[in-house]
Amino acid sequence: MQGLLVAGRYRLVDAIGSGGMGRVWRAHDELLHRAVALKELTAALYVSESDRTVLLARTRAEARAAARINHSAVVTVHDVLEHDGRPWIVMELVxxxxxxxxxxxxxxxxxxxxxxxxxxxxxxxxxxxxxxxxxxxxxxxxxxxxxxxxxxxxxxxxxxxxxxxxxxxxxxxxxxxxxxxxxxxxxxxxxxxxxxxxxxxxxxxxxxxxxxxxxxxxxxxxxxxxxxxxxxxxxxxxxxxxxxxxxxxxxxxxxxxxxxxxxxxxxxxxxxxxxxxxxxxxxxxxxxxxxxxxxxxxxxxxxxxxxxxxxxxxxxxxxxxxx
Incomplete structure:
Protein backbone atom coordinates (compact mmCIF):
# COMPACT_ATOMS: atom_id res chain seq x y z
CA MET A 1 0.00 0.00 0.00
CA GLN A 2 3.03 2.25 0.17
CA GLY A 3 2.52 5.13 -2.27
CA LEU A 4 -1.27 4.77 -2.22
CA LEU A 5 -3.21 8.02 -2.44
CA VAL A 6 -5.97 7.99 0.19
CA ALA A 7 -9.06 10.15 -0.36
CA GLY A 8 -7.30 11.85 -3.24
CA ARG A 9 -5.08 13.76 -0.85
CA TYR A 10 -2.90 11.73 1.52
CA ARG A 11 0.02 9.77 0.01
CA LEU A 12 1.17 6.83 2.19
CA VAL A 13 4.93 6.92 2.77
CA ASP A 14 5.73 4.14 5.24
CA ALA A 15 4.15 2.23 8.13
CA ILE A 16 5.29 3.52 11.53
CA GLY A 17 3.10 1.50 13.90
CA SER A 18 0.90 -1.57 13.86
CA GLY A 19 -1.10 -3.76 16.16
CA GLY A 20 -4.17 -5.94 16.39
CA MET A 21 -6.59 -3.13 15.56
CA GLY A 22 -4.83 -1.28 12.80
CA ARG A 23 -1.83 0.39 11.29
CA VAL A 24 -0.44 3.91 11.43
CA TRP A 25 1.23 5.41 8.37
CA ARG A 26 3.47 8.36 7.82
CA ALA A 27 1.77 10.19 4.98
CA HIS A 28 2.18 13.33 2.92
CA ASP A 29 -0.71 15.76 2.68
CA GLU A 30 -0.49 16.77 -0.99
CA LEU A 31 -2.85 19.69 -0.53
CA LEU A 32 -1.12 21.40 2.41
CA HIS A 33 2.34 19.89 1.73
CA ARG A 34 2.93 18.62 5.25
CA ALA A 35 3.70 15.30 6.92
CA VAL A 36 0.84 13.69 8.83
CA ALA A 37 0.04 10.38 10.51
CA LEU A 38 -2.75 8.36 8.96
CA LYS A 39 -4.43 5.69 11.07
CA GLU A 40 -5.94 2.78 9.16
CA LEU A 41 -8.45 0.49 10.86
CA THR A 42 -7.29 -2.86 9.44
CA ALA A 43 -9.26 -4.93 11.97
CA ALA A 44 -12.48 -3.98 10.19
CA LEU A 45 -11.40 -6.19 7.28
CA TYR A 46 -11.38 -9.42 9.28
CA VAL A 47 -14.32 -9.30 11.68
CA SER A 48 -18.04 -9.98 11.48
CA GLU A 49 -20.46 -7.33 10.35
CA SER A 50 -21.63 -6.66 13.91
CA ASP A 51 -18.05 -6.33 15.20
CA ARG A 52 -17.18 -4.11 12.24
CA THR A 53 -19.98 -1.76 13.23
CA VAL A 54 -18.55 -1.51 16.75
CA LEU A 55 -15.02 -0.88 15.42
CA LEU A 56 -16.21 1.82 13.07
CA ALA A 57 -18.19 3.47 15.86
CA ARG A 58 -15.12 3.45 18.12
CA THR A 59 -12.96 5.01 15.43
CA ARG A 60 -15.43 7.80 14.86
CA ALA A 61 -15.76 8.25 18.62
CA GLU A 62 -11.98 8.55 18.90
CA ALA A 63 -11.94 11.34 16.34
CA ARG A 64 -14.80 13.14 18.07
CA ALA A 65 -13.20 12.77 21.49
CA ALA A 66 -9.78 14.04 20.42
CA ALA A 67 -11.31 16.86 18.38
CA ARG A 68 -13.07 18.18 21.50
CA ILE A 69 -9.76 18.68 23.30
CA ASN A 70 -7.56 21.66 22.53
CA HIS A 71 -4.28 21.19 24.36
CA SER A 72 -0.63 21.00 23.38
CA ALA A 73 -0.25 17.71 25.26
CA VAL A 74 -2.93 15.94 23.20
CA VAL A 75 -2.19 14.64 19.71
CA THR A 76 -4.19 16.77 17.28
CA VAL A 77 -6.74 15.10 15.00
CA HIS A 78 -6.93 16.91 11.67
CA ASP A 79 -9.62 14.93 9.89
CA VAL A 80 -11.57 11.68 9.70
CA LEU A 81 -12.38 10.30 6.27
CA GLU A 82 -13.81 7.27 4.48
CA HIS A 83 -11.62 5.17 2.18
CA ASP A 84 -12.10 1.60 1.01
CA GLY A 85 -15.26 1.38 3.11
CA ARG A 86 -13.44 2.17 6.34
CA PRO A 87 -12.76 5.32 8.36
CA TRP A 88 -9.21 6.67 8.50
CA ILE A 89 -8.03 9.25 11.01
CA VAL A 90 -5.61 11.98 9.96
CA MET A 91 -3.46 13.06 12.91
CA GLU A 92 -0.53 15.21 13.86
CA LEU A 93 2.73 13.35 13.21
CA VAL A 94 4.86 13.17 16.36
Whole structure:
Protein backbone atom coordinates (compact mmCIF):
# COMPACT_ATOMS: atom_id res chain seq x y z
CA MET A 1 0.00 0.00 0.00
CA GLN A 2 3.03 2.25 0.17
CA GLY A 3 2.52 5.13 -2.27
CA LEU A 4 -1.27 4.77 -2.22
CA LEU A 5 -3.21 8.02 -2.44
CA VAL A 6 -5.97 7.99 0.19
CA ALA A 7 -9.06 10.15 -0.36
CA GLY A 8 -7.30 11.85 -3.24
CA ARG A 9 -5.08 13.76 -0.85
CA TYR A 10 -2.90 11.73 1.52
CA ARG A 11 0.02 9.77 0.01
CA LEU A 12 1.17 6.83 2.19
CA VAL A 13 4.93 6.92 2.77
CA ASP A 14 5.73 4.14 5.24
CA ALA A 15 4.15 2.23 8.13
CA ILE A 16 5.29 3.52 11.53
CA GLY A 17 3.10 1.50 13.90
CA SER A 18 0.90 -1.57 13.86
CA GLY A 19 -1.10 -3.76 16.16
CA GLY A 20 -4.17 -5.94 16.39
CA MET A 21 -6.59 -3.13 15.56
CA GLY A 22 -4.83 -1.28 12.80
CA ARG A 23 -1.83 0.39 11.29
CA VAL A 24 -0.44 3.91 11.43
CA TRP A 25 1.23 5.41 8.37
CA ARG A 26 3.47 8.36 7.82
CA ALA A 27 1.77 10.19 4.98
CA HIS A 28 2.18 13.33 2.92
CA ASP A 29 -0.71 15.76 2.68
CA GLU A 30 -0.49 16.77 -0.99
CA LEU A 31 -2.85 19.69 -0.53
CA LEU A 32 -1.12 21.40 2.41
CA HIS A 33 2.34 19.89 1.73
CA ARG A 34 2.93 18.62 5.25
CA ALA A 35 3.70 15.30 6.92
CA VAL A 36 0.84 13.69 8.83
CA ALA A 37 0.04 10.38 10.51
CA LEU A 38 -2.75 8.36 8.96
CA LYS A 39 -4.43 5.69 11.07
CA GLU A 40 -5.94 2.78 9.16
CA LEU A 41 -8.45 0.49 10.86
CA THR A 42 -7.29 -2.86 9.44
CA ALA A 43 -9.26 -4.93 11.97
CA ALA A 44 -12.48 -3.98 10.19
CA LEU A 45 -11.40 -6.19 7.28
CA TYR A 46 -11.38 -9.42 9.28
CA VAL A 47 -14.32 -9.30 11.68
CA SER A 48 -18.04 -9.98 11.48
CA GLU A 49 -20.46 -7.33 10.35
CA SER A 50 -21.63 -6.66 13.91
CA ASP A 51 -18.05 -6.33 15.20
CA ARG A 52 -17.18 -4.11 12.24
CA THR A 53 -19.98 -1.76 13.23
CA VAL A 54 -18.55 -1.51 16.75
CA LEU A 55 -15.02 -0.88 15.42
CA LEU A 56 -16.21 1.82 13.07
CA ALA A 57 -18.19 3.47 15.86
CA ARG A 58 -15.12 3.45 18.12
CA THR A 59 -12.96 5.01 15.43
CA ARG A 60 -15.43 7.80 14.86
CA ALA A 61 -15.76 8.25 18.62
CA GLU A 62 -11.98 8.55 18.90
CA ALA A 63 -11.94 11.34 16.34
CA ARG A 64 -14.80 13.14 18.07
CA ALA A 65 -13.20 12.77 21.49
CA ALA A 66 -9.78 14.04 20.42
CA ALA A 67 -11.31 16.86 18.38
CA ARG A 68 -13.07 18.18 21.50
CA ILE A 69 -9.76 18.68 23.30
CA ASN A 70 -7.56 21.66 22.53
CA HIS A 71 -4.28 21.19 24.36
CA SER A 72 -0.63 21.00 23.38
CA ALA A 73 -0.25 17.71 25.26
CA VAL A 74 -2.93 15.94 23.20
CA VAL A 75 -2.19 14.64 19.71
CA THR A 76 -4.19 16.77 17.28
CA VAL A 77 -6.74 15.10 15.00
CA HIS A 78 -6.93 16.91 11.67
CA ASP A 79 -9.62 14.93 9.89
CA VAL A 80 -11.57 11.68 9.70
CA LEU A 81 -12.38 10.30 6.27
CA GLU A 82 -13.81 7.27 4.48
CA HIS A 83 -11.62 5.17 2.18
CA ASP A 84 -12.10 1.60 1.01
CA GLY A 85 -15.26 1.38 3.11
CA ARG A 86 -13.44 2.17 6.34
CA PRO A 87 -12.76 5.32 8.36
CA TRP A 88 -9.21 6.67 8.50
CA ILE A 89 -8.03 9.25 11.01
CA VAL A 90 -5.61 11.98 9.96
CA MET A 91 -3.46 13.06 12.91
CA GLU A 92 -0.53 15.21 13.86
CA LEU A 93 2.73 13.35 13.21
CA VAL A 94 4.86 13.17 16.36
CA UNK A 95 8.51 12.39 15.75
CA UNK A 96 9.82 10.49 18.76
CA UNK A 97 8.98 7.36 20.70
CA UNK A 98 6.42 6.16 23.20
CA UNK A 99 7.04 5.89 26.92
CA UNK A 100 6.63 2.13 26.51
CA UNK A 101 9.48 2.07 24.02
CA UNK A 102 11.61 4.32 26.21
CA UNK A 103 11.22 1.79 29.04
CA UNK A 104 11.92 -1.10 26.67
CA UNK A 105 15.05 0.52 25.27
CA UNK A 106 16.44 2.22 28.39
CA UNK A 107 15.23 -0.09 31.16
CA UNK A 108 13.54 2.60 33.21
CA UNK A 109 13.01 6.36 33.49
CA UNK A 110 14.55 8.52 36.21
CA UNK A 111 11.94 9.56 38.83
CA UNK A 112 12.18 13.31 38.24
CA UNK A 113 11.80 12.82 34.49
CA UNK A 114 8.91 10.41 35.04
CA UNK A 115 7.25 13.05 37.23
CA UNK A 116 7.72 15.64 34.47
CA UNK A 117 6.12 13.25 31.99
CA UNK A 118 3.32 12.61 34.46
CA UNK A 119 2.64 16.33 34.79
CA UNK A 120 2.11 16.67 31.04
CA UNK A 121 -0.12 13.59 30.90
CA UNK A 122 -2.09 15.04 33.81
CA UNK A 123 -2.52 18.33 31.94
CA UNK A 124 -3.80 16.42 28.93
CA UNK A 125 -6.25 14.54 31.15
CA UNK A 126 -7.39 17.77 32.79
CA UNK A 127 -8.15 19.21 29.35
CA UNK A 128 -9.96 16.01 28.34
CA UNK A 129 -12.01 15.87 31.53
CA UNK A 130 -12.91 19.55 31.18
CA UNK A 131 -14.21 18.72 27.69
CA UNK A 132 -16.31 15.89 29.10
CA UNK A 133 -13.99 13.12 27.86
CA UNK A 134 -12.60 10.19 29.86
CA UNK A 135 -9.58 8.65 28.14
CA UNK A 136 -9.97 5.14 29.67
CA UNK A 137 -6.74 3.79 28.16
CA UNK A 138 -3.86 5.70 29.77
CA UNK A 139 -0.76 3.50 29.53
CA UNK A 140 2.91 3.85 28.50
CA UNK A 141 2.14 2.94 24.89
CA UNK A 142 -0.21 5.91 24.60
CA UNK A 143 2.22 8.47 26.01
CA UNK A 144 4.45 9.94 23.31
CA UNK A 145 7.85 11.48 24.01
CA UNK A 146 8.59 13.81 21.13
CA UNK A 147 12.13 14.46 19.98
CA UNK A 148 11.61 18.16 20.75
CA UNK A 149 10.89 17.41 24.42
CA UNK A 150 7.11 17.52 24.31
CA UNK A 151 4.96 14.88 26.01
CA UNK A 152 1.65 14.03 24.34
CA UNK A 153 -1.27 11.74 25.13
CA UNK A 154 -2.75 9.85 22.20
CA UNK A 155 -5.28 7.12 21.37
CA UNK A 156 -8.77 8.12 22.41
CA UNK A 157 -10.12 4.99 20.71
CA UNK A 158 -12.08 3.81 23.76
CA UNK A 159 -12.69 7.22 25.28
CA UNK A 160 -16.07 7.96 26.82
CA UNK A 161 -17.75 11.26 26.01
CA UNK A 162 -20.38 12.75 28.30
CA UNK A 163 -23.79 12.35 26.70
CA UNK A 164 -22.72 9.77 24.10
CA UNK A 165 -24.40 6.38 23.95
CA UNK A 166 -21.93 3.72 25.00
CA UNK A 167 -20.50 1.50 22.24
CA UNK A 168 -19.19 -1.09 24.67
CA UNK A 169 -21.24 -4.28 24.75
CA UNK A 170 -22.62 -5.60 28.03
CA UNK A 171 -19.95 -7.43 30.01
CA UNK A 172 -17.13 -6.25 27.74
CA UNK A 173 -14.00 -4.79 29.33
CA UNK A 174 -11.93 -2.67 26.96
CA UNK A 175 -8.42 -1.39 27.54
CA UNK A 176 -5.13 -2.92 28.66
CA UNK A 177 -6.10 -4.94 31.72
CA UNK A 178 -3.03 -4.11 33.83
CA UNK A 179 -3.81 -0.39 33.46
CA UNK A 180 -7.54 -0.68 34.20
CA UNK A 181 -8.62 0.84 37.51
CA UNK A 182 -10.13 -1.65 40.01
CA UNK A 183 -13.57 -0.08 39.76
CA UNK A 184 -13.64 -0.64 36.01
CA UNK A 185 -12.79 -4.33 36.42
CA UNK A 186 -15.56 -4.58 39.02
CA UNK A 187 -17.97 -3.26 36.37
CA UNK A 188 -18.56 0.15 37.92
CA UNK A 189 -18.82 3.30 35.85
CA UNK A 190 -15.42 4.96 35.47
CA UNK A 191 -14.76 8.51 36.55
CA UNK A 192 -11.90 10.96 36.30
CA UNK A 193 -10.10 9.15 39.13
CA UNK A 194 -10.00 6.01 36.95
CA UNK A 195 -7.75 7.86 34.49
CA UNK A 196 -5.60 9.03 37.42
CA UNK A 197 -5.22 5.43 38.65
CA UNK A 198 -4.01 4.45 35.18
CA UNK A 199 -1.55 7.35 35.33
CA UNK A 200 -0.22 5.92 38.60
CA UNK A 201 0.25 2.49 37.01
CA UNK A 202 1.95 4.15 34.05
CA UNK A 203 4.39 6.04 36.30
CA UNK A 204 5.17 2.84 38.24
CA UNK A 205 5.99 1.12 34.94
CA UNK A 206 8.18 4.03 33.88
CA UNK A 207 10.40 4.06 36.98
CA UNK A 208 10.47 0.32 37.69
CA UNK A 209 10.64 -1.00 34.14
CA UNK A 210 7.68 -3.35 34.63
CA UNK A 211 3.94 -3.14 35.03
CA UNK A 212 2.81 -3.27 38.69
CA UNK A 213 0.00 -5.78 38.15
CA UNK A 214 0.97 -7.75 35.03
CA UNK A 215 0.61 -11.47 35.68
CA UNK A 216 0.64 -14.58 33.51
CA UNK A 217 -2.91 -14.21 32.16
CA UNK A 218 -5.51 -11.47 31.76
CA UNK A 219 -7.67 -13.06 34.47
CA UNK A 220 -4.87 -13.25 37.05
CA UNK A 221 -3.84 -9.71 36.12
CA UNK A 222 -7.35 -8.40 36.73
CA UNK A 223 -7.47 -10.26 40.04
CA UNK A 224 -4.20 -8.63 41.06
CA UNK A 225 -5.51 -5.17 40.16
CA UNK A 226 -8.58 -5.66 42.34
CA UNK A 227 -7.11 -7.59 45.29
CA UNK A 228 -3.33 -7.07 45.54
CA UNK A 229 -0.98 -4.22 46.30
CA UNK A 230 1.98 -3.70 43.97
CA UNK A 231 5.46 -4.59 45.09
CA UNK A 232 7.12 -1.59 46.74
CA UNK A 233 9.01 0.32 44.02
CA UNK A 234 12.79 0.27 44.31
CA UNK A 235 13.67 3.09 41.94
CA UNK A 236 10.81 5.58 42.35
CA UNK A 237 12.57 7.92 44.78
CA UNK A 238 10.40 10.99 45.49
CA UNK A 239 7.74 9.63 43.14
CA UNK A 240 7.02 6.56 45.34
CA UNK A 241 4.36 8.14 47.60
CA UNK A 242 2.69 9.79 44.60
CA UNK A 243 2.34 6.43 42.88
CA UNK A 244 1.04 4.85 46.09
CA UNK A 245 -1.58 7.58 46.42
CA UNK A 246 -2.77 7.18 42.82
CA UNK A 247 -2.98 3.39 43.11
CA UNK A 248 -5.44 3.36 46.01
CA UNK A 249 -8.13 0.77 45.28
CA UNK A 250 -11.07 3.06 46.11
CA UNK A 251 -11.53 6.07 43.80
CA UNK A 252 -12.50 8.40 46.66
CA UNK A 253 -9.20 7.63 48.43
CA UNK A 254 -7.06 8.95 45.55
CA UNK A 255 -5.94 12.55 45.16
CA UNK A 256 -7.93 14.63 42.70
CA UNK A 257 -6.38 16.33 39.66
CA UNK A 258 -5.25 19.43 41.57
CA UNK A 259 -3.77 17.35 44.38
CA UNK A 260 -1.99 15.09 41.90
CA UNK A 261 -0.51 18.10 40.14
CA UNK A 262 0.95 19.42 43.40
CA UNK A 263 2.44 16.01 44.23
CA UNK A 264 3.96 15.54 40.78
CA UNK A 265 5.37 19.07 40.74
CA UNK A 266 7.25 18.42 43.98
CA UNK A 267 8.52 15.05 42.76
CA UNK A 268 9.68 16.64 39.49
CA UNK A 269 11.86 18.95 41.56
CA UNK A 270 13.35 15.96 43.38
CA UNK A 271 11.44 16.62 46.60
CA UNK A 272 9.44 13.92 48.37
CA UNK A 273 5.86 15.31 48.66
CA UNK A 274 4.77 15.07 52.28
CA UNK A 275 1.17 15.73 51.27
CA UNK A 276 1.05 12.28 49.61
CA UNK A 277 1.20 10.56 53.01
CA UNK A 278 -2.37 11.67 53.69
CA UNK A 279 -3.53 9.29 50.94
CA UNK A 280 -1.53 6.25 52.07
CA UNK A 281 -2.95 3.86 54.72
CA UNK A 282 -0.84 3.42 57.84
CA UNK A 283 -0.38 -0.30 57.18
CA UNK A 284 1.42 0.54 53.97
CA UNK A 285 3.55 3.25 55.48
CA UNK A 286 7.26 2.59 55.47
CA UNK A 287 10.61 3.75 54.19
CA UNK A 288 9.43 3.64 50.58
CA UNK A 289 6.09 5.22 51.33
CA UNK A 290 4.06 2.03 51.26
CA UNK A 291 6.10 -0.67 52.94
CA UNK A 292 5.62 -4.37 52.42
CA UNK A 293 2.98 -5.09 49.83
CA UNK A 294 1.69 -8.35 48.46
CA UNK A 295 2.20 -9.66 44.96
CA UNK A 296 5.30 -9.11 42.91
CA UNK A 297 4.64 -8.30 39.28
CA UNK A 298 5.88 -11.07 37.04
CA UNK A 299 5.32 -9.53 33.63
CA UNK A 300 7.52 -7.15 31.71
CA UNK A 301 6.83 -3.69 30.38
CA UNK A 302 4.02 -2.92 28.01
CA UNK A 303 5.33 -3.29 24.49
CA UNK A 304 5.04 -0.32 22.17
CA UNK A 305 3.30 -2.34 19.47
CA UNK A 306 0.53 -3.16 21.91
CA UNK A 307 -0.47 0.47 22.17
CA UNK A 308 0.64 1.54 18.72
CA UNK A 309 -2.39 0.62 16.71
CA UNK A 310 -4.86 -0.74 19.20
CA UNK A 311 -5.55 2.93 18.96
CA UNK A 312 -2.63 3.90 16.77
CA UNK A 313 -0.18 6.33 18.20
CA UNK A 314 1.17 8.85 15.73
CA UNK A 315 4.83 8.25 16.31
CA UNK A 316 8.12 7.13 14.88
CA UNK A 317 11.41 6.23 16.49
CA UNK A 318 14.56 8.10 15.77
CA UNK A 319 15.90 5.05 13.95
CA UNK A 320 12.74 4.72 11.88
CA UNK A 321 11.73 1.50 13.60
CA UNK A 322 7.91 1.18 13.76
CA UNK A 323 6.26 0.48 17.09
Missing amino acids: EGRSLADAVKQDGRVEPTEAARIGLWVLRALRAAHSAGVLHRDVKPGNVLLADDGRVLLTDFGIAQIDGDTTITRTGEVVGSVDFLAPERIRGHDPGQSSDLWALGATLYTAVEGLSPFRRTSPLSTMQAVVEEEPAAPRYAGPLAPVIAALLRKEPAARPDTDGTERLLAEAAEGRRPDEAQAYIPTQYGGPAGHGTQGGEATGGHTGGATGAASGGAARTSGSGTPY
